[in-house]
């Protein structure tokens with residue numbers, strides 16, 4: 001072979017004796033075939049085979065299989081974001097004329113997708129109170145094909161009664177799915193509760209280092225897997241093997257990160273609840289929290305994100321307290337090693353949450369807890385001070 005060919009065609013090298021604990025990053029656009037016949041038959045390799053880099057490499061398959069194992073499912077697909085993990089489910093199962101039920105506490109872009117993308121295409125949605133439980137049966141008409149859940153709810157942390165929702169859905173042949181980003185399958189397993197889809201923003205705890213975006217959808221039905229893969233192939237989405245390798249690395253420490261962040265977050269929630277009215281602290285492990293009994297029944301732990309309601313008298317001092325925070329950063333995409341504070345303005349369509357207004361979402365990372373508490377202390381003090389007395393002079 002001549003030089004320019006040698007530059008392109010690499011020599012075979014031995015892998016014998018090479019055993020590493022690291023996950024190899026297999027990159028590919030094209031996949032090559034041993035024979036013209038193999039190439040001609042590539043479409044028969046099915047959704048688990050390798051046909052094109054977009055549809056998976058051994059690195060993404062390794063991540064899929066890791067998540068499948070944790071979720072106690074049959075297959076997992078990977079998509080470019082947590083939002084895509086939700087929209088790909090919706091796009092796969094909903095046809096014009098169908099409708100989907102979403103909780104008022106869903107990750108806010110979900111309602112935006114339903115209103116601005118699905119509705120103009122003839123797919124309708126209805127927002128339900130996350131605490132509706134078996135009462136969801138009254139909302140199921142013949143158009144409903146999917147009930148979406150997110151437990152706990154975004155920012156306000158309500159735990160949904162998943163078994164009640166699932167049994168109402170099953171009675172009518174309706175599919176169910178859960179956004180399991182907060183608990184991860186370490187603390188809650190939607191598929192084991194007989195749900196059809198369990199999605200996660202791997203962006204959060206699985207990635208764990210605030211440096212990538214990815215989502216997963218786990219299923220326990222092989223036909224749903226094929227349908228998800230069909231949607232992804234037709235739309236043309238997949239994930240980068242380099243990002244998959246980062247998620248696999250993140251997942252190696254996810255158990256200890258979650259255990260640590262969960263312990264510190266619960267400790268903070270209790271300390272705050274001892275100083276201010278307890279129902280202002282939104283953490284599912286607190287006895288007064290909405291859905292606390294369901295959390296005790298269905299979950300095996302709590303991760304490191306919870307919220308505090310900021311009453312009107314403490315709102316004015318909040319921006320300065322956030323800006324002055326030394327250890328916490330201000331930001332939305334939680335679940336990393338860096339602790340985050342995010343002020344949220346909450347409004348609910350169903351009137352399900354008595355605390356509509358300003359809520360401070362707290363994501364506990366891995367910094368020293370005393371440093372973190374020093375940032376929270378002025379915020380707690382401002383709430384505890386209570387409303388200034390009118391005419392105090």
Ligand SMILES: *Cc1c(COP(=O)(O)O)cnc(C)c1O
Nearest residue numbers: 081082083107181201203213214
């Ligand atoms: C962050 C988040 C998402 C979206 O994930 P992205 O990767 O940022 O798109 C979806 N659901 C929940 C509960 C989230 O916290």
